[in-house]
Amino acid sequence: MMWEIIYIFLGIGVAFNMLGSLGLIRFPDVYTRLHAGTKCTTFGSIFICFAIIAYGLWRWYDGEKEMISLAIHTFFAMIAILLTNPTGAHAIARAAHRSGVKPARAVVDDLEAKEGEND
């Protein structure tokens, strides 16, 4: 029963990670590539963390005392991914916009007008 839950979590995580890197190849400009390469890998890594936490808690419940620390450390790694990954993506997007890369086939650029007012 526990193996099925772990297989489902690992399947979702690995599928979203592979879709993220596939979108990195297929999308036309920086901003859509950032959308694929950051959101999908964050979601997939969270589900991989869920699988490892479930595995650690299950082994701990079956009597292997040291496996609880695998679950706890993986939980902290998941928090680190959750905090750092979207922030880094935001920084890259803003830096790409300020260094002059235009979105492909964009019609309206609201950030350009807003930053022009502030300067």
Add this chain to the structure above:
Amino acid sequence: MNPFMIALVLVLVSVAIAIIRVLLGPTVPDRVVGLDTINTLVIAGMLLFGAAYKEIIYVDVAIVYALLSYITTLYIAKYLQGGKL
């Protein structure tokens, strides 16, 4: 075979796909996006490796790698937009 090892091999395949974008990328932000994706995938791979061999030290290394790669990404972004963060 251990399911965590199979998942690790698939994550490494997606790292290889992301390396193609780092090599091809027409602009510098494209390469930075590829590098950021590779960082996240390597963190997931380290977690899977630690679970496959039941070695908790790899999970600790993954936490430190996550924080250090975040700092690296912020510095590259600061360099790209011209010093002002």
